[in-house]
Amino acid sequence: MLTGPMDGDSNVPVDTSISWNPVDGITSYLISIGTTPGGGEILNRAGVGIDTTYRPPFGLPENTIIYITITLFLFDAADVICSVGSFRTEDVTIPPPCTALEFPMDGAIDVDIGTQLSWNYAPRSTGYRLILGTSPGGNDILDETIMTFISFDPPGDLPFNTEIFVRILPFNENGPAPGPCPNYSFTTGSVSEIPDCTTLTNPVDGTINVPLASTLEWEEIPGAEGYRVSIGTSPTSNDILDNGIFSGNTAELLDFLPRRTFFVTIVPFNDGGDAVGCVQESFSTILGCDPFIDSATGELISFSPQIDFPDVISLCLNDGSASIISNDQADGYRWYRLNADDTETLISQTPEVSFSEEGNYRYEISNLVSQPGTVFECSSSKEFTVISSEIPNISNVDVTEQANGLRIIVQTEGIGDYEFSLASNGPFQDSNIFENLSQGSYTVFVRDKNGCGLAERSSSNGLSPDDFPKFFTPNGDGVNDFWQYDPLIDIGEVDLQTIYIFNRLGALLTRIDPKSQGWDGNLDGIPLPSSDYWFKAKSNDNREVKGHFSLKR
Template sequence: MAFLLSLSGFAQECPNLTLPTAGATNVPVDTAISWEEVVGVTGYVVSLGTTPGGGEIVSNQPVGSVTTYNPPLGLPESTTIYVTITLFFFDQPDIICDAIPFTTRNEVNPPTCTNLNSPLDGDTGVNVGTNLSWNYAPRATGYRLTIGTAPGLGDIELNLDVGNTLSYNPPADFPAATEIFVEIVPYNENGIATGCTEESFITGSLGEPPGCTMLINPVDGQFNVALSPLLEWEPVPGATGYLLFIGRSPFENDVVDGAIFTTTSTFVFNFEPNNTYFVRIIPFNDAGQAVDCPQESFSTILGCGPFFDEETGELVVLNPEISFPDSIGICLGDIPRVVTAPDPADGYRWYRVTKSGDLLLISETATVELEETGNYIYEAYITTDDGQGSLLECASSSEFTVVASQEAQIDEFFIRQFGDFFNVETVVSGIGDYEFALAIDGPYQDSPEFNGLTEGNYTLYIRDKNGCGIVERPFRLLFPPTGFPPYFSPNGDGVNDLWNYIAPRIDPLPLRDIYIYDRYGKLLARINPNGRGWDGIYRGNPLPSSGYWYRAETFDNQVFRGYFSLVR
């Protein structure tokens, strides 16, 4: 980025072009202009000309906070174009950056086809006094229109050359309740577009369409607008509804795109600070939509940031830092759950997101009672002086999900011996989100398995992450010679000819059954812990020297697993 010295006295970055790059050649005429984002800037203003600082192609066009601009009529071919980007602020003078050049290529192909964007193909109830507009066709330098009341008829306009423009105002209203057919054929010096399809729309019935409206809160051009404002507009006689469009640039409705309202106000939640927003409201009734309603704009508060501090030249953000989890559990049998905001702030708001996507305010204090699962929004804000004698809110918000939760239930508990160490694993069930530890204060882990444990007494703690309680399970780890022998040798010499559990004198395990498997998991024997034991025979045949596994089950459903050797 290049650096300029603003009139307010601190260094400010000017962006470089990212597409096309400075000095690029052979650039297509339909290229969109893109540049680097400058943090803390309220918006950008773009000019395009054939001389440094000129604006004969586009002159001082505000584009909001986006960093891409599509010239509405494309660019002239075989021409050096100069891009001038102006950084727009509310709290200091604008900064005009140096012009950046690039050169377009000589186009040798005809243009492609285009489409109506107002009215859209297939629209109904269109105002009889509507104007037509269409999208830019790459490489086009002009357009021809055929308009009629039947396909290909052209009884309203026939092959009319409207020049290099993207709109047409018919000299007379269209007939009411009629399907209107429109063909738009782009052209340039290399020829006309081919294969363009005819589009159509149906006008509204006889009657008087409504007129346009205007914002009354915030008013057009207002700044320091709150981040969650109530948008209000003037009611229009005869209107049955309103179409609302909101975008961060004049060209794209990336916030609200044609939402229908039957009232004259709506809340818009959580605009970004230090940004300009563009609003168009179009009233309608059965006779059609209002025509040529203007676009209005307002800018959100800049006291919260990010903005440049004139004294330090650094970015400042006044919004509170929040640290709210993505998910919270409500414990079955203990509803409602009272949750307290974890972050210091001047005020709080809690919203529940309804099934229709609306926001229902459920608390304006630091605590909230949560009674049902679903999606919620937590907002914390700090109030600050806006420099004009009023207070404004600097808010931060976080979406979170409320889920049902409960204490864990232990289904199985496995103990496996590996040499001088044990591995312990538990299987739990329940609708909670669980973590595991061998001390009540942790550390806790997501895995239900603990490896490399030595002989001793332990307690397993299973904690619900959503705060619905801790389940405890004591267990004991013991090594042979009392317990499960590490080997036996069934060779008939009377020493270690049988393998079985050897109960210790103190705290023997209350075993019910022992199962023996080969290394592939095949069941070889089931023995009684109080019986004779296993002799290394399977279906009458002595098994070879190898490693074998056991699974021992207690009367209280503990499971012990381990490894031993058969030696011959």
């Protein structure tokens, strides 16, 4: 839709510029301006390339509804015609200003005698009076010809080696430009014959699979002083080269995009002017790296290699560095460290790379592709992160006897991401807690998920609920009257620190020395009833074991 003037606007200046919303993927826009919907009476399908703003070169009629149509040019599909809106122009009530000669420039010399004159658009003008003479203010060449355009091609050649004086007088229905408008002049040169057109010789018109780095060549034309070359990606645009001037018949080392058709116009020129009627030619480049559909098989073809690489790599602190070898199949490999200042440092050009520090990196692989006339590189890349990890350190294995069996909690130290198991070959779990286990000793295994190692440790290490009696009978018969860990059980080199005894509600009843006789079942000299009681034993190296026992009377 229109973005300026807006659809439905009124009192719009007649010299306004017209703008519209851009559309992705468009090769070129064509604009039509009319006084009826979809009409082109004022301007019909003028190519504007990919610009989304256009200023009519002759202005717009006053006090008129103007309709704008934008045609979307798609190289490989039908044109899309869009009626984007309309607006009404202003009612002009004042004369236009003076204008200036644009070509030839004021004071120019050696101007071709067959040259065409042009001048700038004077806002609000509806016509121009043009006067030409061989003296200031003279009209011996042309006497007040009225023009509605901003250019004039004299019906005959101008006199050669002569100073030509020009006056341009804009006007509209409100009168002529307030004067006096200035005089301009230029001097003609000697007569020259206009050169003929030329044609492409490399690549010739219609060639396909042209290399991306190519030298354009065309037929050399006798009498031509130079060549104006325009190249575009559509028939209506010169987005690659716009009227570039070359003295010879070559344009060297132009880098073209792959899988595109390019449109070329070459116009020889000399003092006599530009060659007339030169036609547009075209050629298509090689496929390049972009994926494409094979017309014979219908398959999607891509020359770039496929990357199968993780987002995160672990640097094991216990190893000092991390080395990996890519399994991706490619012709070339590059590894880069991404620096804080947005630069990259190349660290390897082989499938193998070593990392000695954390950070962000980029991995790139490439294939060399041969197509007619050239060999080029098609690459794929991805960014990834190197993080630090390490083998786990098992600081404690806490074993507790519960109603449904043993409960083991594994305490670890380290910066890794760890998982836990009761067997070396798994299964492993994320939780460090194991519950409802049968009585016995266990070995716990902890491994780093990033591959930095596996640690193991016995759940007992000489300290287990089985080292403590399951019941005692404090009835004064001299048999089993005290509860204490069983001195007849070999508990290795464990040095117990304290044993705590709790009731079933978790209230601390007493604390006993592991080297004492033990607990007699009393609290402050009062015998406690028969029931289950709980204990927690703690070693000097802070290992703990928990369990329960029965008091029977």
